[in-house]
Amino acid sequence: MDIPAVVISRLPLYVQALEAMVQRGEHVVSSQRLGEELGVTPAQIRKDLSYFGRFGRQGRGYNVAELLQALRRILGLDRQWLMALVGVGRLGRAIVAYEGFAPQGFRIVHAFDVDPKIIGQRVNSLVVKDVAVLEEALAQEPVDIGIVAVPPEAAQAVIDRLVGAGVRAILNYAPIAARVPAWVQVRRIDPVLALQTMTYYLKQGRE
């Protein structure tokens, strides 16, 4: 079944909202309520979920825990995903130290850099490897996801090598629009794009 990418991209937001409800001790939620929380219409929520089967009972709303578990399974969040980081500068170190990955099943198992001063350093529990051995290291211990935190001019070459080494998902922190084959997913962490969606509203207030 070919599910629209935009539907898939919304599901993690559903997961976040449902996790917050579990924490608040809420057991049942209507599509109305879930829609309000997420800024989409109840009809959109019902349509999105209909791709994956039948959830909730007519007029009874959704069981929060059941829906959460089902969505986590659908998204593949019920298992561990291994990641390789390339680029262990300031940003790379902040990424290694980020506490949000582990609770959600994402684990960095390789860190690579090109700088002889950084190679061999211990960063949290990782020892930084020479990026020259990237293919070798990934052949020995494969990963699912590559995280790219290198300067923009080096990013495309690093992405090509990760893809060549079998990585099928890239989290790209470099400010470039990466080119990848169709079977590879890329998401870009782009603070400027986020800022540019706010200035419209700031402008309204100023004028």
Add this chain to the structure above:
Amino acid sequence: MDIPAVVISRLPLYVQALEAMVQRGEHVVSSQRLGEELGVTPAQIRKDLSYFGRFGRQGRGYNVAELLQALRRILGLDRQWLMALVGVGRLGRAIVAYEGFAPQGFRIVHAFDVDPKIIGQRVNSLVVKDVAVLEEALAQEPVDIGIVAVPPEAAQAVIDRLVGAGVRAILNYAPIAARVPAWVQVRRIDPVLALQTMTYYLKQGRE
């Protein structure tokens, strides 16, 4: 005129695509072509743009430079926006060093931290100030946007103080869902959310 937030959130992507076209020396683009570039239907593009007036001529496509300039003006990207960073740890330093802000008109003019060892340090051209003087510093030199790069347990309090000091837009790097008044915009930089939209596809390949 009340324009749907989802339309506003797409416009920076249009700007990025149009900037790439300018760089490639392309002068005219059809809604078909622009839609392909962005993964939305041509009808959606025409509808999105119709909120802001008349662009392009029937059957002639859009003038790339004109459309880009108009969208930049609409989004408020034709001026400079001042920002205050709170949290000058590894992530904060990476943010200060990020080269993508300045070319798009975003400038960090204050950096605050709570750590006596960090306060007073020079980071690029900024001297880190004590977060205790945040309100005072922002009264003297106001900013439009606050960037929050503090640990999760400190984030909400920092956001409350920024909002109290008149900041109306928050770029939040902390892994929390911030609570803000209705007149304040928040965008969260969330690598986990980005990862969670890729695992669905990774899972397909594995099974």
